[in-house]
Amino acid sequence: MERKGIEDLERIARKIRLHIVRMMGVGQKGHLGGSCSMADVVTALYFAKMKHRPADPGWEGRDRFLLSKGHAALVQYAALAECGYFPLEELENVKALGSIMQGHPDMKSTPGVEANTGSLGQGLSIACGLAAGLRLDRSRSRVYCIVGDGEIAEGQIWEAAMAAARYKLDRLTAILDRNGIQATGPIAERFDTGPLAEKWRAFGWHVLEIDGHDLSAILDALDKTEEVVGQPQMIIAHTVKGCGVSFAENTAAFHNSMLDAAQFEKACRELGGGQDD
Amino acid sequence: MNKQNPREVYGRTLVELGKENPRIVVLEADLGKSTMTCYFEAAFPDRFFEMGIAEANMTSFAAGLSLAGKIPFTNSFAVFAAGRAYDQIRQGICIPGLNVKIVGSSAGLSDYGDGSTHQAVEDIAIMRAIPNMTVLVPADGIETRKMTRAMAAHHGPVYMRLNRDDLPDLFPQDRAFEIGKPYLIREGGDMVVFACGLMVSRAVDAAAALSSQGVSLRVVDVSSLKPVDEAGLKAMAEGMRGIITAEEHSLIGGLGSLIAGVFRGAGIPQRTIGIDDRFGQSARNYDELLAAYGLDSGHITAAALELAG
Numbered sequence: 324m325e326r327k328g329i330e331d332l333e334r335i336a337r338k339i340r341l342h343i344v345r346m347m348g349v350g351q352k353g354h355l356g357g358s359c360s361m362a363d364v365v366t367a368l369y370f371a372k373m374k375h376r377p378a379d380p381g382w383e384g385r386d387r388f389l390l391s392k393g394h395a396a397l398v399q400y401a402a403l404a405e406c407g408y409f410p411l412e413e414l415e416n417v418k419a420l421g422s423i424m425q426g427h428p429d430m431k432s433t434p435g436v437e438a439n440t441g442s443l444g445q446g447l448s449i450a451c452g453l454a455a456g457l458r459l460d461r462s463r464s465r466v467y468c469i470v471g472d473g474e475i476a477e478g479q480i481w482e483a484a485m486a487a488a489r490y491k492l493d494r495l496t497a498i499l500d501r502n503g504i505q506a507t508g509p510i511a512e513r514f515d516t517g518p519l520a521e522k523w524r525a526f527g528w529h530v531l532e533i534d535g536h537d538l539s540a541i542l543d544a545l546d547k548t549e550e551v552v553g554q555p556q557m558i559i560a561h562t563v564k565g566c567g568v569s570f571a572e573n574t575a576a577f578h579n580s581m582l583d584a585a586q587f588e589k590a591c592r593e594l595g596g597g598q599d600d
Numbered sequence: 601m602n603k604q605n606p607r608e609v610y611g612r613t614l615v616e617l618g619k620e621n622p623r624i625v626v627l628e629a630d631l632g633k634s635t636m637t638c639y640f641e642a643a644f645p646d647r648f649f650e651m652g653i654a655e656a657n658m659t660s661f662a663a664g665l666s667l668a669g670k671i672p673f674t675n676s677f678a679v680f681a682a683g684r685a686y687d688q689i690r691q692g693i694c695i696p697g698l699n700v701k702i703v704g705s706s707a708g709l710s711d712y713g714d715g716s717t718h719q720a721v722e723d724i725a726i727m728r729a730i731p732n733m734t735v736l737v738p739a740d741g742i743e744t745r746k747m748t749r750a751m752a753a754h755h756g757p758v759y760m761r762l763n764r765d766d767l768p769d770l771f772p773q774d775r776a777f778e779i780g781k782p783y784l785i786r787e788g789g790d791m792v793v794f795a796c797g798l799m800v801s802r803a804v805d806a807a808a809a810l811s812s813q814g815v816s817l818r819v820v821d822v823s824s825l826k827p828v829d830e831a832g833l834k835a836m837a838e839g840m841r842g843i844i845t846a847e848e849h850s851l852i853g854g855l856g857s858l859i860a861g862v863f864r865g866a867g868i869p870q871r872t873i874g875i876d877d878r879f880g881q882s883a884r885n886y887d888e889l890l891a892a893y894g895l896d897s898g899h900i901t902a903a904a905l906e907l908a909g
Contacts, residue, residue: 445692451661452672479654
């Protein structure tokens with residue numbers, strides 16, 4: 324796949340956010356904030372970086388993507404549909420009884436989902452095991468895993484961090500969604516998980532820090548991780564929770580809550596809904 | 601009677617499996633000299649993962665290995681394998697039905713010296729309650745080997761509980777083992793003991809003692825706690841005057857509960873032998889500890905005589 328230009332990617336990221344808002348709808352709870360904060364990173368992975376075949380989700384040579392912060396499933400569903408893993412219309416059925424899209428990622432339900440995540444702290448360990456298993460088969464596939472900055476309060480994250488360094492899993496790249504806000508308020512006030520770069524370096528990881536909404540920076544960082552030998556890589560992506568939806572930005576209020584009709588209209592308008600989608 | 605250590609047999613069987621199938625991988629949480637995965641480590645260092653004293657990560661890491669097509673066996677003491685890693689087993693492995701094998705070693709009271717922290721009395725209940733899980737408890741070394749091989753061949757999550765102590769050979773060497781089936785160990789005509797693990801051997805001892813008192817006891821090894829072959833269990837109890845269950849596990853959620861459910865309304869009197877709703881404790885000697893918790897052949901004999909009226 325020829326790499327898309329930055330402008331194309333920015334347009335796709337905006338569409339992903341619009342899909343997220345539409346999946347939220349009116350009067351239904353959903354994880355808007357932490358889905359929108361990762362829209363640019365997820366766009367860069369699915370539309371520029373990863374080797375994958377939407378028509379053949381089980382293709383052996385694919386790179387793997389795991390959303391350890393599984394509550395942000397909406398951003399992954401939007402990307403999978405936009406890539407063509409399933410029809411865009413399917414997004415309307417998210418979380419409905421019998422839907423192929425569960426509230427948290429479920430590999431048996433959704434084409435393109437690689438693992439069951441959402442019990443926080445576990446996805447990174449699964450990603451480590453997957454990377455170790457692929458290496459036994461001399462696979463060239465890479466494993467990408469998004470973790471949350473609230474999620475890393477889970478002790479298992481640090482068990483995984485040690486294991487990834489111990490086994491020199493250099494085809495494993497984690498991206499930390501550094502939006503600074505957990506469910507009940509600012510991380511710095513509620514349960515501070517920093518200092519981040521120092522911690523991950525101390526645990527044996529190669530660490531990069533970027534603006535998680537700058538698609539050029541995201542792609543540069545993802546390219547750089549491929550040059551690292553003998554170490555897993557952590558990209559600390561500084562993001563804005565709710566990015567793209569003005570009233571949801573930088574607030575815990577839209578971690579997992581509903582939009583009213585006026586908010587829904589405003590969010591759609593801000594994301595250019597109805598223009599070219 | 602020949603005795604074998606189930607951990608030793610398990611460790612050797614992993615090596616056999618490793619030779620036959622390159623997809624077999626083994627994970628350990630720093631107990632390899634006790635769980636006997638040390639043999640696999642020596643034979644296949646590239647397919648052995650020392651995960652440190654971090655059972656949660658080990659279990660989810662195994663889920664990842666299975667996603668790459670491997671057949672991972674995770675190992676720890678049963679209290680940690682089934683208890684500490686419960687959420688990892690439930691969320692990442694059992695919900696999607698991944699092909700991960702979890703082996704809980706030194707189960708029941710068999711780690712007698714270490715006390716309640718290390719004695720799993722509720723692991724079967726926890727594992728049975730999780731949808732998609734298979735739960736197995738071998739009665740001896742022969743069955744341990746057959747069961748370990750059956751686990752590897754079965755696709756899906758399996759929990760196997762192993763005793764730390766040597767156990768007498770009871771399972772016929774030439775009998776095939778199939779997950780889900782109850783196995784007749786000793787024929788008898790008056791009443792039936794459904795037992796699992798170490799208690800199968802205690803039931804055989806009780807049957808021998810009772811034969812001189814005119815009571816004929818059938819002993820059945822219920823080594824598959826899930827799935828359960830209800831028809832097979834009912835056939836084993838056909839014409840019996842009483843049912844006794846015997847397990848080295850809490851009476852809540854284990855074999856006694858299972859059998860009570862299967863025979864609800866059948867009108868056959870039942871007695872349950874197991875651990876009352878309490879934790880284990882330290883002792884200097886395993887048999888002494890088992891006796892203190894009522895887990896010996898004498899209690900089975902007494903229950904049978906009571907049922908015989």
